[in-house]
Amino acid sequence: MKVGIIGGTGDIGKGMALRLSQNHEVIIGSRKEEKASLSCDACCQCLRELNLPFNLTASTNQGVVDDSDIVVFSVPSETLQITIDSLTGLEGKLVVSLMNPMERGDFFKYAPPEEGSAALQLQRMLPDSRVIAAFNNIPAKQWNQIAEILDYSVCVCGDDEEGKKVVMELVNSISELQALNAGPLAVSATVEAITPLVINIAKFNKMRDVGVYFR
Amino acid sequence: MKVGIIGGTGDIGKGMALRLSQNHEVIIGSRKEEKASLSCDACCQCLRELNLPFNLTASTNQGVVDDSDIVVFSVPSETLQITIDSLTGLEGKLVVSLMNPMERGDFFKYAPPEEGSAALQLQRMLPDSRVIAAFNNIPAKQWNQIAEILDYSVCVCGDDEEGKKVVMELVNSISELQALNAGPLAVSATVEAITPLVINIAKFNKMRDVGVYFR
Numbered sequence: 001m002k003v004g005i006i007g008g009t010g011d012i013g014k015g016m017a018l019r020l021s022q023n024h025e026v027i028i029g030s031r032k033e034e035k036a037s038l039s040c041d042a043c044c045q046c047l048r049e050l051n052l053p054f055n056l057t058a059s060t061n062q063g064v065v066d067d068s069d070i071v072v073f074s075v076p077s078e079t080l081q082i083t084i085d086s087l088t089g090l091e092g093k094l095v096v097s098l099m100n101p102m103e104r105g106d107f108f109k110y111a112p113p114e115e116g117s118a119a120l121q122l123q124r125m126l127p128d129s130r131v132i133a134a135f136n137n138i139p140a141k142q143w144n145q146i147a148e149i150l151d152y153s154v155c156v157c158g159d160d161e162e163g164k165k166v167v168m169e170l171v172n173s174i175s176e177l178q179a180l181n182a183g184p185l186a187v188s189a190t191v192e193a194i195t196p197l198v199i200n201i202a203k204f205n206k207m208r209d210v211g212v213y214f215r
Numbered sequence: 216m217k218v219g220i221i222g223g224t225g226d227i228g229k230g231m232a233l234r235l236s237q238n239h240e241v242i243i244g245s246r247k248e249e250k251a252s253l254s255c256d257a258c259c260q261c262l263r264e265l266n267l268p269f270n271l272t273a274s275t276n277q278g279v280v281d282d283s284d285i286v287v288f289s290v291p292s293e294t295l296q297i298t299i300d301s302l303t304g305l306e307g308k309l310v311v312s313l314m315n316p317m318e319r320g321d322f323f324k325y326a327p328p329e330e331g332s333a334a335l336q337l338q339r340m341l342p343d344s345r346v347i348a349a350f351n352n353i354p355a356k357q358w359n360q361i362a363e364i365l366d367y368s369v370c371v372c373g374d375d376e377e378g379k380k381v382v383m384e385l386v387n388s389i390s391e392l393q394a395l396n397a398g399p400l401a402v403s404a405t406v407e408a409i410t411p412l413v414i415n416i417a418k419f420n421k422m423r424d425v426g427v428y429f430r
Contacts, residue, residue: 107398110405155416181419182412183322190325190408197397197405201370201429204396213428214416 001170004029004068006061006083007075009039012098015143016072016135017043019150019174021056028056029064031086036060050146062087070094070170072135077101077118084125091128094163097188098135100195107203108196112189119157119188132158132167133188134179137195139209150175152211155182155191180214216385219244219283221276221298222290224254227313230358231287231350232258234365234389236271243271244279246301251275265361277302285309285385287350292316292333299340306343309378312403313350315410322418323411327404334372334403347373347382348403349394352410354424365390367426370397370406395429 001024005013008028020026021043028043030036040058047054065071065087075083077099084090099118103111115121119133134156142150154171156179158164164181171179182191194212202210216239220228223243235241236258243258245251255273262269280286280302290298292314299305314333318326330336334348349371357365369386371394373379379396386394397406409427417425 107402109401155412180416183415183419186324187322187412187415190405190412193405193408197370197402198429200398200402201395204398207429210429213430214413214422214425215428 001025001070001166002027002068003070003072003170004059004064005072005074006064007073008064009035010074011140012143013074014039014043015140016074017056018047018146019143020170021047021054022052023173024170025055026057027064027068028058029061030058031061033058033060033063046146052146065089065093068093070096070166072096072098073122074098077113077121080118080122081125090126093129094166095122095126095129095131096135096167097122097131097133100136100192102196108199110193110196112192116186117189117192119185119192123185130158130160130163131185132156132160132163133185133191134167134171136191137198137212138177139198139211141209142211150177152177153214154179155187155214156180157182157185157188157191159185216240216285216381217242217283218285218287218385219274219279220287220289221279222288223279224250225289226355227358228287228289229254229258230355231289232271233262233361234358235385236262236269237267238388239385240270241272242279242283243273244276245273246276248273248275248278261361267361280304280308283308285311285381287311287313288337289313292328292336295333295337296340305341308344309381310337310341310344310346311350311382312337312346312348315351315407317411323414325408325411327407331401332404332407334400334407338400345373345375345378346400347371347375347378348400348406349382349386351406352413352427353392354413354426356424357426365392368393368395368429370395370402370429372397372400372403372406374400
């Protein structure tokens with residue numbers, strides 16, 4: 001399965017590339033190809049040093065769309081519209097949203113767009129794509145600690161049942177993550193809101209990198 | 216610590232009474248004292264059969280308010296207003312909300328009142344009480360299985376820091392529950408929304424009595 005990451009040079013994008021490229025063909029995308037290449041080189045070096053197999057290349061965000069079966073959006077929600085406007089060919093594609101819009105004050109507060117969630121907004125912007133929300137609640141730092149096991153529960157929401165199955169398989173192919181079918185895309189608001197909640201829990205209880213388990 | 220449960224004859228209320236009365240003085244409240252007494256008798260018999268110590272009595276909902284340090288509201292959100300209207304003397308009291316308003320359709324959907332959450336609504340109805348949200352995400356059936364360990368994470372939200380500490384101690388006194396300070400009462404919307412989410416997860420993934428752990 002070819003997986004492309006739009007905004008693949010950010011912290012979470014890089015971590016996903018490191019994790020996914022051991023089992024899948026992964027393309028790191030960025031607005032500028034040079035930036036994607038630099039990030040890709042760093043990831044490849046890291047994986048080589050650990051003697052891990054990988055299949056990882058770099059491209060522009062458009063290159064990612066052109067060449068991938070699954071397109072992951074890992075961009076800040078503020079730049080989502082401008083990113084979407086710069087791309088063509090997303091019709092029919094499986095698109096994964098891991099965005100969690102939030103505001104920072106005395107505590108982190110979920111700040112969804114008027115559609116109700118970032119994933120619902122993405123589906124409204126891309127009516128002909130199959131949008132699935134996943135990977136929302138994994139602590140950013142844990143993505144990059146590739147020597148460490150990831151064993152969190154991962155809620156997967158979407159209205160396209162076939163697409164949801166494919167993304168659940170993708171989730172389950174990473175370390176010991178456990179994909180859970182959380183229902184339709186409408187549920188993504190709750191899943192996204194869990195991210196500011198776990199950041200608050202970490203802060204108020206002096207914990208680190210808090211994740212979520214449903215059991 | 217004297218804990219009273221308004222609506223203590225419902226499933227969750229009864230389970231809480233069974234769990235809490237082993238370490239605290241607990242009063243089961245109901246609109247009608249006879250109903251509370253019947254429920255109390257059944258709980259006492261159950262605890263006696265298990266040779267567990269307990270301190271459990273019955274009263275009206277008003278009796279609960281008059282005699283308790285902590286008043287737990289375990290009523291369906293539809294009957295909240297009528298219950299509040301029937302009570303006096305809640306000013307200054309520590310009031311615990313474990314309500315999770317939701318709608319049932321193809322999936323369970325969080326359906327908060329216009330205040331944003333059931334706990335915020337309760338705080339608006341009782342401006343002089345110290346409202347704390349807690350115990351929201353514990354699977355109803357697990358409360359009653361008193362032979363079984365409860366080891367879930369329990370988010371506790373509130374704007375009264377002292378009151379929050381007291382409720383966190385109450386949480387930690389039950390089996391192996393782990394209280395987590397989740398921040399101000401504004402966060403209670405996310406915590407309440409997790410309940411329909413876990414019910415959906417149980418349904419869509421053929422799991423039973425799903426709870427949540429933050430680690």
